[in-house]
Amino acid sequence: MELLYYHTFCTAAGWIAVFATGTGLLRSSLFYNSEQKAIDSLDITPESATFAPGRFERLEKRFKDYFNSHNVSFSDELDLSEATYFQRDVWQTARLIPYGETRSYSWVANKINRPRASRAVGLALGKNPLPIIVPCHRVIGGNGNPTGYSGGLEVKRKLLSIEGVSDLY
Secondary structure (H helix, E strand, O other), X not given: OOOOEEEEEEOOOOEEEEEXXXXXXXXXXXXXXXXXXXXXXXXXXXXXXXXXXXXXXXXXXXXXXXXXXXOOOOOOOEOOOOOOHHHHHHHHHHOOOOOOOOEEHHHHHHHOOOOOOHHHHXXXXXXXXXXXXXXXXXXXXXXXXXXXXXXXXXXXXXXXXXXXXXXXX
């Protein structure tokens, strides 16, 4: 098994945990009220990884800036080796959505040349192992409503609000 590295840190919104391989980021948590909950949400135990805060210094700073409503780009290398080709296409396309903007599921489906796959896009986004870094919260329903989010709609609304998106139902 490839070596895993991890770090946990507290932001203005709560605790975040991140895991990476030598290839790139593998998983990140949403924000939680405890460090342990952030770790537990990722299905990886710290015992199977090396604590490496230095490896994640710049990422930690960007997360902290993000939760202080700064326009942040998460252009980090990702390790998507556990994903299907379809999921990779969907997640890479979601990364194209600029900070503070939203796109529809059908927009993503069209961008990956699968115009009838809006529902499959939603399912792929629901399996996103890198929330915020892969900004699936920026994908909303065609009617402008935030729909579906693995962290819950309140979290999705909060993330969009942090980015200044406020015209949601």
